[in-house]
Amino acid sequence: MTRTHLHTRLLGAVILNACLFASSHLFADNHPSHGMAMHGDLKYPAGFSHYDYVNPDAPKGGTLKQWDMGTFDSFNGFIIKGSVAAGTSLMYDSLMDQTADEPFSQYGLLAESVTLPEDRRWVTFKLRDNARFSDGAPVTAEDVIFTFDILRSKGSPFYGAYYAGIDRIEAPDPLTVTFHFKGETNRELPLIVGQASILPRHYWQDRSFDSPSLDIPVGSGPYRIDSFEAGRSVTYSLRNDYWAADLPVKRGHDNFDKMQFDYYRDATVALEAFKAGEYDFRLETSSKEWATGYTGPAFEDGRIRKQELANGNPTGMQAFIFNTRRDKFADPRVREALGYAFDFEWTNRNIFYNAYTRTHSFFSNSEMAATGLPTPAELALLEPLRDQVPPEVFTRVYRAPTTAGDGNIRGELRQGMRLLQSAGWEYRDNKLVNSQTGDPFRFEILLVQKEFERVIAPMIRNLERMGVDVDIRIIDVSQYINRLRSFDFDMVVGSFPQSSSPGNEQRDFWHSELADMPGTRNLVGIKNPAIDSLVDTLIAAPDRASLVTAARALDRVLQWNHYVIPQFHIATYRIAYWNRFGMPAVRPTYSLGLDTWWSLEPGSTASAN
Known part of the structure; x- marks a missing residue:
């Protein structure tokens, strides 16, 4: 499994009681389930309402501004060419959603159920009939098959290795897709398949997939690209028609109306821009900057908060x-x-x-x-x-x-x-x-x-x-x-x-x-x-x-x-942020949980806990 990428600012988290809500062993009789675990049992039972580390009533609204280093020339993060813009994963959903408080468990997102045998030689996903891409087109089994075909043939070489154990993919009906795996034992493959961002066949089939592009892509995720300045800034806006907003795996997430990423060529300039209020959040990786650079009136009067948060992540x-x-x-x-x-x-x-x-x-x-x-x-x-x-x-x-x-x-x-x-x-x-x-x-x-x-x-x-x-x-x-x-x-x-x-x-x-x-x-x-x-x-x-x-x-x-x-x-997150955000009382073990924060600015809807 991999949950770490070049941009790691949205990652983080806290292990909760492993036996809480533990379900019995699954899949022994090939029955559909709401989720699957790599080893052991699922924490969350069928019919759960939300993850423990979110605020299900978090306000919606506001903007979260972040920074990145360098530049970008593409919105296609699935190929080895070009420099992909930060935040493109916000535009895509996967078949399953991975929790941040279990070592490796997934629950249905695009898929309403998953079925696999004890030996995990195949896996079947039943798609939700209301899943939609950002242009209104339904998400179908054809899109799933297309995704794996194009990633393995034209995507980054990583995908060829990661999905090497897939033998064939079949779609018995428009909302059902089955993956058959090769002979070697590979218990992780069903979960790896569940992680993949699903791409729209109708959008990509007549386009060049293996070339960098700043064409705004279509996805099924919670955000779409709102505006951008090539190489300098990109802003994503929350879809008001997002089909999955009320699913248990999505409640309490995606609380900002806009997510903005500004690019800087110099790290020192970027830090000074943060202190001047040009953006909202930093995950600091420099010990020198952490020890000496986070000073000034905004820190002294509490407008900027500086914290070290322990995490349970392997550091590699x-x-x-x-x-x-x-x-x-x-x-x-x-x-x-x-x-x-x-x-x-x-x-x-x-x-x-x-x-x-x-x-x-x-x-x-x-x-x-x-x-x-x-x-x-x-x-x-x-x-x-x-x-x-x-x-x-x-x-x-x-x-x-x-x-x-x-x-x-x-x-x-x-x-x-x-x-x-x-x-x-x-x-x-x-x-x-x-x-x-x-x-x-x-x-x-x-x-x-x-x-x-x-x-x-x-x-x-x-x-x-x-x-x-x-x-x-x-x-x-x-x-x-x-x-x-x-x-x-x-x-x-x-x-x-x-x-x-x-x-x-x-x-x-x-x-x-x-x-x-x-x-x-x-x-x-x-x-x-x-x-x-x-x-x-x-x-x-x-x-x-x-x-x-x-x-x-x-x-x-x-x-x-x-x-x-x-x-x-270092086994902590060193974070600094302008003090205008709320966050859940419980943090996830394996993630910082930034995607569960919310804005406290006027205009946000609902009430915080």
């Missing part, structure tokens, strides 16, 4: 990412050696105001993280792969290099040099060179955020002490996206986000099949049969315990191959 892996397609990074000893140049403890103390925790796991802040020696269950998965994985997988717990934080890392650099020498590099005339060819060790770090230069600079100084020549190249968002899509980089700062129920997206991150396919998220270029096997095992996990075991085994193999230099994470 943010890291310096090696492109192992480059010969210089092909040897894991080289990758491990360069990791000794990043002094997190010094950086956290002197640059980050001690705001962060060092990341050691690809599944950090979750039960999926490998934090001890392998359990017997993990060893059962790893032993058949013993000859294909680093020996440390079985004998040691991975920890990224740790320092005293005083800036003295001579011992760490010596350890790094020993590894480099064993890999065929040597120190000559203050330079690290290949012992066979004499070529210097040189690489470039590609950045899109100038602010991150201050984080990298100390590491570059340490690398220079090892004789490594490093350049920083800062480029604009469009160039950056295109270079990532074509794997045209030596090293980037990036992340591999995780959810509370990892699944098919792991194939896109790590699987050999996608290493050379432009536009996928296998940025590292991993081609490792052991990792392929563990990814397949994770995807096929029959229950939660098996999923955790497979994730931990995969984590160990990724860790000890040193594909990245781990950075840091």
Whole structure:
């Protein structure tokens, strides 16, 4: 499962009592149900009125203004070309709606019911007869089939990998669609199908789907594009004819009449614009700005509120990412050696105001993280792969290099040099060179955020002490996206986000099949049969315990191959907002819940709780 995207500002949340409203096991007799869960039971019973983390009587009205960085030239976020505008997901509905207070459960949205057998080899969705696109056309099974056909044939390569397990799709009648899956066990596939944004066949069938476009698209979601200024601003307006407004899965959501996204080319300018009231909400990612930039009269008199909210989200892996397609990074000893140049403890103390925790796991802040020696269950998965994985997988717990934080890392650099020498590099005339060819060790770090230069600079100084020549190249968002899509980089700062129920997206991150396919998220270029096997095992996990075991085994193999230099994470949302909004008393575990907020400005209708 994936619930994290490039724009994560609308994500967040709180786990409630897991046994509250727990339903009995479903689907054993292939009966239609109002929802489905990845593992275990559903929290919300048939006939529930709304989710626990919303205010069902939230006022409607007002505008929520947000910001984004860079520019945009397209409203089509389903392809790899162009820079898509923020907020386009507001225009689309999916077959099912995913809750933000369960690890991975869905309830009917476009679909009024779902049917699947115990082995999950197929799934059938019954569509609601009142579901409508924004132009008034009904949503039919033909639209569902068209969506999956065009995403797999002309969409981003991600979709081809994500939906690879679909064998065929059938529509026995206009409101019923059945997905048949291929032979391998893949319990997540029915839920993945339920997540997809459904596209209107009548709109796209005579248009170019695989090219960026600023034509305003048709969707079935709560918002439509109201106005835009290309590359600078886009505003969405709430549909007054939105067909799903009173459904249980939608009550208390989509409370703003307008959602506006303004673009900025400079992060410092963007923050000053926020303090001047140009937009309403910020999710801050810079510890320096959080510690020093959120000051001024509006904060002192309470017009702007600043909060840190704990979240239950797995934080995944943010890291310096090696492109192992480059010969210089092909040897894991080289990758491990360069990791000794990043002094997190010094950086956290002197640059980050001690705001962060060092990341050691690809599944950090979750039960999926490998934090001890392998359990017997993990060893059962790893032993058949013993000859294909680093020996440390079985004998040691991975920890990224740790320092005293005083800036003295001579011992760490010596350890790094020993590894480099064993890999065929040597120190000559203050330079690290290949012992066979004499070529210097040189690489470039590609950045899109100038602010991150201050984080990298100390590491570059340490690398220079090892004789490594490093350049920083800062480029604009469009160039950056295109270079990532074509794997045209030596090293980037990036992340591999995780959810509370990892699944098919792991194939896109790590699987050999996608290493050379432009536009996928296998940025590292991993081609490792052991990792392929563990990814397949994770995807096929029959229950939660098996999923955790497979994730931990995969984590160990990724860790000890040193594909990245781990950075840091924080388990809170740092938010600031102008004090003119209300929010529910209960927050969801797995989301910030911004889509459940409402305006307190005059003119909003209904009453807040």
